[in-house]
Amino acid sequence: MTSPESVIIRCQDNAAVGVTFRDRFSFDADSVHYAVELRAPGLNARVDEVVSWIWDSDLAPFLEGLAADYRGWDGERSWRTDDADLTVAAVFRSGGYVGLTWTLRSWPASGGRWGASVTTWVEGGEQLAAFAAGIRQFLHGER
Secondary structure (H helix, E strand, C coil): CCCCCEEEEEEECCCCEEEEEEEEECCCCCEEEEEEEEEEECEEEEEEEEEECCCCCCCHHHHHHHHHCCCCCEEEEEEEEECCCCCEEEEEEEEECCCCCCEEECCCCCCCEEEEEEEEECCCCHHHHHHHHHHHHHHCCCC
């Protein structure tokens, strides 16, 4: 599900498992700040201020590359923010599905260290491409 205010990805194997991107804002033209929430039975985790810098490779091109390789790949591909508060690891499984393991970590200065992860399984072609387009729109305001 995508709207200008949020983007949600849910696991095909269990719809109670998902990731939400919301509360996007910017202080300047160089970065975008947003919140990421993980959900699974018994788990709710949120990082309030993930930062994407315009000069770095953000999440959208990583997801678009995965969608372009819908026939699969060997091993794991990964992406992370500069601060490593959000990381994504992607694997391909037979049947054309991609497992995206989303990991959130607290900021080191937050006083208490914690981490949480969920894995969303999605169809590696059109479903992943639509999610990547939603993330691009969310992060960059592109329609």
